[in-house]
Each structure stands twice: as C-alpha cells, then as structure tokens.
Amino acid sequence: MAIPVETFFLAPEAEGTLQAQIQQMIAQGILSGRFRKGEKLPSSRKLAAHLGVSRITVTLALTELQANDYLEARDRSGYYVSENAPEPPAFIAPTPRADTIDWSRALGRRFTGGDTPEKPQDWARYPYPFIYGQTDPALFDHTNWRHCALRALGQKDFQALTADYYDQDDPELIEFIARHTLPRRGILAQPSEILVTMGAQNALWLTAQVLLTQRRTAVIENPCYHALRDILTQSRCHLTPVDVDRDGLPPDALPDQADVIFTTPSHQAPTNATMPRARREALLAKAADMGALIVEDDYEFEVSFLRAPLPALKSLDTEGRVIYVGSFSKSIFPGLRLGYLVGSKAFIRECRALRASVLRHPPGHIQRTAAYFLSLGHYDSLVRRMGQVFSRRRKVMEEALAAHGLDVAGRGVFGGSSIWMEGPAHIDMGQLDARLRKRGVLVEPGAPFFHGKRRPRNFYRLAYSSIPSERIAPGITLLARELADCPE
Structure with a gap:
C-alpha cells in the first residue's frame, strides 16, 4: 500500500536543516505507527514538489533513513518502510496540542452516563x-448470506446498490415485510406505513423524538431494556416506571394519565414474561381511556420453539393506537442493524423525514441482501x-x-x-x-x-x-x- 503524499508536511516551528526535518518527519511517522512496514513512500520527485524543497534534499534524507534501517530501497520501485524498522507501540492518535475550551459550558446536552453496560468484544x-x-x-448461515450479498452486488441490482433513496427504502424489502413478516404477526400494513430502521434501538429513538416532548409522559416497564430508558431520559420527557409481574406490564398499575406506553408484550425484556391476550386487550382499553399511544417492541417473537407466539398487540388494535417495532438484527446477526417501524401514515411520514435528516436511509446493499435472504427462504431455515x-x-x-x-x-x-x-x-x-x-x-x-x-x-x-x-x-x-x- 502506498502512503499518500498529502500525509507529509513540515511543521512551521521545526528546527534544523530541511534534510533533518524530512528525516525526523518520516521517522516519527514510522515510530508512531502511522507508516507501517512494507508501505511504499511517494517518489522523491513527488515528495519534493509537495514539500516545496529540492529533490536532492529529499533524496539525501531518504538515503540517510535507509542507512539507519528505517527504509529500504527496492530496485526500480522506490523506497519502502523497512521490515527491520523500529517496532512502534500500539498506534494512538496524538492529542491536540492545546484544548482551551471549557466543555462543561460548551456542551448544550449530555448523552453520556446512561445504563448501557460494556460487554467484552472478545x-x-x-x-x-x-x-x-x-x-x-455454529448456527449462522454464512454461505447463503454471502451468496445473497454477491447477488445484491450484481449488475441487475446496480440501482439498489448505488442509488440515493433519500427518504425511501428498498421496495423489495418493504414488500417482503408487508406480505410475509407482518401477516405472521396478524398485522396488515401498506408500504407507506412501514419504515426501515437501523435496528430496533434506532426505531425506538425515532419514535421517542417524534412523539415525546418535555411536557409529555412516557410509561416504561420496570425492569426494562436499559437503552430504551437512556433514550427516553435524553428526550427529557416525564418518565413513569411501572413494575412488571409474571404476565408483563399490568394495565391496572398504569398512571391515570400518560402519553406513550412502551411495552414488550411477547417477550418482556429482561424477565421473559409473556402478556396473555386478555391483558393485551385490557392494555388497549386502558390506553384508549387515557388517550395514550402504545409502542410495542415485539422482542424475540421469532425464537418461539415451544409453541406458536400470540398475535402481536398491534394485530388487536382497531384505532391505529399501536406503533410496532420489529428487528432482524437479533435473529440474523446483531451487526446487521436492520429493523422496521409500523404505524399510521402520519406517524411514519414524520419518522421518515427525521431519519432522512440524520442518515437518509440504511445502506441499499444491506437492504437488498436482506431482502434476498428473506425471500429465498434462508431466514426461515435459520x-x-x-x-x-x-x-x-x-x-x-x-x-x-x-x-x-x-x-x-x-x-x-x-x-x-x-x-x-x-x-x-x-x-x-x-x-x-x-x-x-x-x-x-x-x-x-x-x-x-x-x-x-x-x-x-x-x-x-x-x-x-x-x-x-x-x-x-x-x-x-x-x-x-x-x-x-x-x-x-
């Protein structure tokens, strides 16, 4: 790999001859780990033109570095970082020379200090x-995922790979969600009522941003998914926790007034409680009485190996009161970061506009790969x-x-x-x-x-x-x- 000539520059305050400054600049790049063994340096002609010095000055500096085993010359190829160059420590980007900003005053809002725990990457x-x-x-279907990814890279899907959807999504993925995924949960939805998100957490964030203000109240389960609580805390809404029991969120324990109720009825996180149908109907009735919306995170409904899951809470909704959150990240792989929101057109329209202003849309290649993986039956097999x-x-x-x-x-x-x-x-x-x-x-x-x-x-x-x-x-x-x- 060649080192770009733009990464070389002479510090204005550097001392010594130009030859010494060039030697020090390259040696520091090697010792800091920025330049790695085997990487090719720019030609002496390019480096001299870029630095604004004579070519002989650059050549003398490179020759001296070669003599000290920092560089090696290869016949008719140029100079490379030597395999015998001093071993750098683990690369750490240098800190700014000075930071005089009072960040305790400059930060308008803080997002650190949440409850999301650190899990070992290894x-x-x-x-x-x-x-x-x-x-x-041992379980992931890597072969078929790779085949689907290669298919999505083909000429036939060039538009899906390269297009800027702006605020839209891959129509094939939306169609599969509407025709296959949602009907299995008893949900019927139009494409305009579905939005693809960067996983369930992103869906919950979009929902909180659109629905909640500092004057509104959100109900959460206790215990609950800690990232959701962090999201709602950052939204500055009023937060009311309600203790769950063996059947999940009890409607009778809800406050007299709330604006949005967040719940995981199919598989409560983290207690694993499942809300019975009678309680789901009672929750819908309670929400209707107080004029509240319900956000249903249909967490882990796919992994129902003991018996078929109950229909989703949204399938019982006749008023458009329930907003449904689904995800493929848990069942395919977490790094996929692909989920979806289902709700009334007016709600989805605002979420779509917010998403477009933040990240436009999830990458088209990922969406089309997932669409193939789903439609070809690999997801069901997995x-x-x-x-x-x-x-x-x-x-x-x-x-x-x-x-x-x-x-x-x-x-x-x-x-x-x-x-x-x-x-x-x-x-x-x-x-x-x-x-x-x-x-x-x-x-x-x-x-x-x-x-x-x-x-x-x-x-x-x-x-x-x-x-x-x-x-x-x-x-x-x-x-x-x-x-x-x-x-x-």
Whole structure:
C-alpha cells in the first residue's frame, strides 16, 4: 500500500536543516505507527514538489533513513518502510496540542452516563459465554448470506446498490415485510406505513423524538431494556416506571394519565414474561381511556420453539393506537442493524423525514441482501435451526440450574434465548461478574435493567444463544460455586 503524499508536511516551528526535518518527519511517522512496514513512500520527485524543497534534499534524507534501517530501497520501485524498522507501540492518535475550551459550558446536552453496560468484544474466547445478543458462528448461515450479498452486488441490482433513496427504502424489502413478516404477526400494513430502521434501538429513538416532548409522559416497564430508558431520559420527557409481574406490564398499575406506553408484550425484556391476550386487550382499553399511544417492541417473537407466539398487540388494535417495532438484527446477526417501524401514515411520514435528516436511509446493499435472504427462504431455515438448537440448550440449562438449586426468576413461555435469574439477596452480581470472568464465565448483571437509584443488585441474565450445550453444565457449576462462596 502506498502512503499518500498529502500525509507529509513540515511543521512551521521545526528546527534544523530541511534534510533533518524530512528525516525526523518520516521517522516519527514510522515510530508512531502511522507508516507501517512494507508501505511504499511517494517518489522523491513527488515528495519534493509537495514539500516545496529540492529533490536532492529529499533524496539525501531518504538515503540517510535507509542507512539507519528505517527504509529500504527496492530496485526500480522506490523506497519502502523497512521490515527491520523500529517496532512502534500500539498506534494512538496524538492529542491536540492545546484544548482551551471549557466543555462543561460548551456542551448544550449530555448523552453520556446512561445504563448501557460494556460487554467484552472478545466474548468468544471465554469458555462459558452466557452472553446475550451475539451470533453463534455454529448456527449462522454464512454461505447463503454471502451468496445473497454477491447477488445484491450484481449488475441487475446496480440501482439498489448505488442509488440515493433519500427518504425511501428498498421496495423489495418493504414488500417482503408487508406480505410475509407482518401477516405472521396478524398485522396488515401498506408500504407507506412501514419504515426501515437501523435496528430496533434506532426505531425506538425515532419514535421517542417524534412523539415525546418535555411536557409529555412516557410509561416504561420496570425492569426494562436499559437503552430504551437512556433514550427516553435524553428526550427529557416525564418518565413513569411501572413494575412488571409474571404476565408483563399490568394495565391496572398504569398512571391515570400518560402519553406513550412502551411495552414488550411477547417477550418482556429482561424477565421473559409473556402478556396473555386478555391483558393485551385490557392494555388497549386502558390506553384508549387515557388517550395514550402504545409502542410495542415485539422482542424475540421469532425464537418461539415451544409453541406458536400470540398475535402481536398491534394485530388487536382497531384505532391505529399501536406503533410496532420489529428487528432482524437479533435473529440474523446483531451487526446487521436492520429493523422496521409500523404505524399510521402520519406517524411514519414524520419518522421518515427525521431519519432522512440524520442518515437518509440504511445502506441499499444491506437492504437488498436482506431482502434476498428473506425471500429465498434462508431466514426461515435459520430461525428453525436456531429454535431446535435453543430448545436443546435450554433443556440442558434448566437441568443444570435445578441440580444446583439456583433460582429462576423468569423464562420465556414460548422460548427465547435467555433465562432471568435471581441470586441471594446479599449478592451483588456486578461485583461477582468480575470474579466470574476470571473463571471464564460471562453473565449479564441485572441492575442496569432497573429504574431508580436503589436497584436490586442480585438479578442476572443467562443466555444460551452463544454457548454450546456441552459447556452449559460446567459453566453453571462454576457459577454456583462462586455464588456459594459469597459471604453474607
């Protein structure tokens, strides 16, 4: 790879001869890691013209660097960073020379300080990764995804790959969602009522921005998806948490007045509770009485391997009161970042305009690849395979948990990919998590899911989506031992 000539410049305050300055400039580039071994430098003619110095000055500098083993000359090819050049440390971009801005006053709003926890990027190297939301490489259909991606790169799909949709989406993906995905949830929608998003979290953000103001009130489940709570906190609306029970969000516990109710009726996050049909109808009636909208995050409905899921809450809606959030990121792979919003035309129109002002639209190639993966049946095959494997893993995990007497706080009625656990009251799972990692065990502490300052610290989530069946029991054994060793 050639190093662009534009990356070379002489500092105005540099001292010494021009030859020495050029030597120092190139040596610093190598020592900082910006210039890597084997990379080709610009020709002496180009470098001299760019720097505004004589070619002989550049040539003398390069020759001296070659003598010191920073560079090597290749016959009729030019100069390259030597394979024997000093080994640079891990590259860290240099900090600005001065930052005199008072950022505590300059920042108009703050978005840091939320509850989204940090998960290890190298989770796959842990022997017992009970980690939620990652792709199991043993299950992912990489071959067919690659074929679909190559097809989307073909000449036939040139427009889908290269076009600026502005505020629109790939019509083939929209058609599949409207004709196949939504009817399975009992939902009928027109293309103008569907918007593709960068995953469910982006869909929730768009919804909050369009519906909520500082004067409006949003209801959230407690515990709930922590990123949703961060989104609503940033919107500066009034936030009312409502404790969930074994059947999810109880309508009788809702406040007398609210503007938007956020709920996960099919598979509550993180407790896995499923809202019965009678409660869904009661929730719709309650929302109608107070004039509130409902945002339904249809979380993990695809992973229903025990029995078919209930129809979506939106399928029971006859007033346009429910806004539906779906995602392909959890069922295909999280890095896909592809979800969708379904709602009344007036609502989708505003979300579409907001999305266009922020990111226009999700990349066309990703949308068309997903459309092929879905329409050719690969997605259904993947979901079936995941369901079969998850069913076996869940059985192994339940047996291991029962053998060690660990308390299950919630498990999916229809399936899912995790189990919500409750440890002894004196246990702080955040602290125990650090000890478990040293033993090769990854769990997800539950405190970030709860609202308020006095959050229970003894809950945690165990996922079986990314751990092979044969490692589950040994991992649960290590977990049980660490729990037992915690002093009261």
